[in-house]
Amino acid sequence: MDNTENDRDAVARTIAELNARVAYLEDRQAIVDLMTTYGPAVDAGSADAVARVWTSDGVYDVDTGVMCGREEIATMVRGDMHQGYVRAGCAHIMEPGRIRVDRDTAVATGKSMLIVHGGDGFTVLRATANRWELVRTDEGWKCARRIGRVLDGRSEARELLASAGE
Amino acid sequence: MDNTENDRDAVARTIAELNARVAYLEDRQAIVDLMTTYGPAVDAGSADAVARVWTSDGVYDVDTGVMCGREEIATMVRGDMHQGYVRAGCAHIMEPGRIRVDRDTAVATGKSMLIVHGGDGFTVLRATANRWELVRTDEGWKCARRIGRVLDGRSEARELLASAGE
Amino acid sequence: MDNTENDRDAVARTIAELNARVAYLEDRQAIVDLMTTYGPAVDAGSADAVARVWTSDGVYDVDTGVMCGREEIATMVRGDMHQGYVRAGCAHIMEPGRIRVDRDTAVATGKSMLIVHGGDGFTVLRATANRWELVRTDEGWKCARRIGRVLDGRSEARELLASAGE
Numbered sequence A, B, C: 001m002d003n004t005e006n007d008r009d010a011v012a013r014t015i016a017e018l019n020a021r022v023a024y025l026e027d028r029q030a031i032v033d034l035m036t037t038y039g040p041a042v043d044a045g046s047a048d049a050v051a052r053v054w055t056s057d058g059v060y061d062v063d064t065g066v067m068c069g070r071e072e073i074a075t076m077v078r079g080d081m082h083q084g085y086v087r088a089g090c091a092h093i094m095e096p097g098r099i100r101v102d103r104d105t106a107v108a109t110g111k112s113m114l115i116v117h118g119g120d121g122f123t124v125l126r127a128t129a130n131r132w133e134l135v136r137t138d139e140g141w142k143c144a145r146r147i148g149r150v151l152d153g154r155s156e157a158r159e160l161l162a163s164a165g166e
Helices: A003-044 A047-051 A069-078 A080-088 A155-165 B003-044 B047-051 B070-078 B080-088 B155-165 C003-044 C047-051 C069-078 C080-088 C155-165
Strands: A054-062 A065-068 A090-094 A098-102 A105-118 A121-137 A140-150 B054-062 B065-068 B090-094 B098-102 B105-118 B121-137 B140-150 C054-062 C065-068 C090-094 C098-102 C105-118 C121-137 C140-150
Touching: A003 A047, A003 A080, A003 A090, A003 A098, A003 A105, A003 A121, A003 A140, A003 B003, A003 B098, A003 B105, A003 B155, A003 C003, A047 A069, A054 A069, A054 A121, A065 A069, A069 A080, A080 A090, A080 A105, A090 B105, A090 B121, A098 C003, A105 A140, A105 A155, A105 B121, A105 C003, A105 C090, A121 A155, A121 B121, A121 C090, A121 C105, A121 C121, A140 A155, A155 C003, B003 B047, B003 B080, B003 B090, B003 B098, B003 B105, B003 B121, B003 B140, B003 C003, B003 C098, B003 C105, B003 C155, B047 B070, B054 B070, B054 B121, B065 B070, B070 B080, B080 B090, B080 B105, B090 C105, B090 C121, B098 B155, B105 B155, B105 C121, B121 B155, B121 C121, B140 B155, C003 C047, C003 C080, C003 C090, C003 C098, C003 C105, C003 C121, C003 C140, C047 C069, C054 C069, C054 C121, C065 C069, C069 C080, C080 C090, C080 C105, C098 C155, C105 C140, C105 C155, C121 C155, C140 C155
Parallel strands: A054 A140, B054 B140, C054 C140
Antiparallel strands: A054 A065, A090 A105, A098 A105, A105 A121, A121 A140, B054 B065, B090 B105, B098 B105, B105 B121, B121 B140, C054 C065, C090 C105, C098 C105, C105 C121, C121 C140
């Protein structure tokens, strides 16, 4: 092997490494983009936009009920309870989550709070521990399962948060 | 074309592509940096630092009033109402926004809440839907127009959030 | 120097520049990862996971007390007051911070709020101005010092936020 060939190999290897590092950062960006799509959609009451955050058979498992598949998730958003919040004024505020990517899957863990508007102004209706189980699909990163547990002292919510580092 | 020339072209193309991907991630980072400059500045009551988030003729259009240009924005921060909040203790908390970049412009959509301190401790004074219209300038990314609408049930606020995905 | 050598130099320089730009974005990502590790750990009451956010001799300087080193920080998390919040249900919600990196150190500035669950539902117990002084270590980015001051109108909290841009 002559020097030029050596050089060429080194350049190719360096470029391949850079490519992998940039691809990782792009995955992280795409996951943030997916998660931040949820917030505006849910407070606008846009059922289809909310549902598209999930895979077609994605699960949204909240302490108040479990929804399986986009149709059930969209039905919840269109439902009286959610539309009641939207009409009164509500804000599902999310903090930046802890995200860990493992090739084609990822887990994001973080808290959210639901602020609702009413006769007494704005109140914190609930604070929730969230675990997002994400997958890379042909449509980009999607949520395969999201688990939400209200932070009212129940151990399930604490255990969900404790599992963020695993 | 010999092999070496082919190789050189392929390397140049790969590097150009990497460069564009990194530049996109840098834009995203710069936009987050701009938006996270607002929060500490507004709760510190630093009028000039708040105003510099906008372009020199930038608009801050809130349901409580419209400010045009850095001077009007700085005047609001220096004003009795805002300085009253700052003296009592306040926190304009922001969630991570949904950001879409289109070359030299970008739109970020997300919610914020204003927490104020008073005799009864801390209360949520308002939750707001925000749309930031951003532009790349010689000074870096700046806000050309920010629209804020209180989430008290008014349709304008919901429509602002619903437009995040468009 | 012939053309091929010129080309090789130009490629090497471009790759080195790309490498530095990607390394900067990776630093930013690693700092966000460190900061978002704190939230789930603190609300789960996981003392060791909280402590590992700091360097071994890291300082957590809050208006309610100063903790020096991981053991004192872990002791606070295991203490009656913090475990009382965790058992009742609590959420330390963080907003995206303003981050500035200077080679091997960084400063992040942002607000957090402590939501606690009780007989009257959820209330905002405090809103806090935070300054994180971060360092690159053999274990990755760690917090060397975090200062937290409640936003109850005290000038210290405002000054902490005002220093974010310096």
